[in-house]
Amino acid sequence: MEALKEMGYEVEVHPEGAQLNSYYSEQEAKAANIIIRRQHLRGAYGDIGFSRQSDGQFAMVKDELDEHRGYGARWLGRVQQLYKEKQTLAMARAKGYTLKGREVIETSEGQQVRLQFVARR
Numbered sequence: 001m002e003a004l005k006e007m008g009y010e011v012e013v014h015p016e017g018a019q020l021n022s023y024y025s026e027q028e029a030k031a032a033n034i035i036i037r038r039q040h041l042r043g044a045y046g047d048i049g050f051s052r053q054s055d056g057q058f059a060m061v062k063d064e065l066d067e068h069r070g071y072g073a074r075w076l077g078r079v080q081q082l083y084k085e086k087q088t089l090a091m092a093r094a095k096g097y098t099l100k101g102r103e104v105i106e107t108s109e110g111q112q113v114r115l116q117f118v119a120r121r
Helices: 002-006 064-069 073-094
Strands: 012-019 031-036 048-052 058-061 097-107 110-119
Touching (some): 002 073, 031 058, 073 097
Antiparallel strands (some): 012 031, 031 048, 097 110
């Protein structure tokens, strides 16, 4: 949720799940626990959500049409990268480390973030 909010999205949380709105009304009904409604997704056909799986992980749930509207693997990769960065920062703080620097590196696969920590004394 925090990663999505940092990306500028308004996020709804539904512990029991809620239905996603689709472009075509006859599409199979989909539900998710974390939802970004399409009015907050520039150019999207439907809502995008994340559904908690039995192993505790989240899986993206979206309208197939949105894959070609900028909400495919590349978009999900940015969400995952920001999530991992936030998770790493929280874990480092809990273990007594302080963030010394953050560097964004361009690679052939896109941007990578390098975090540098120092131990607190």
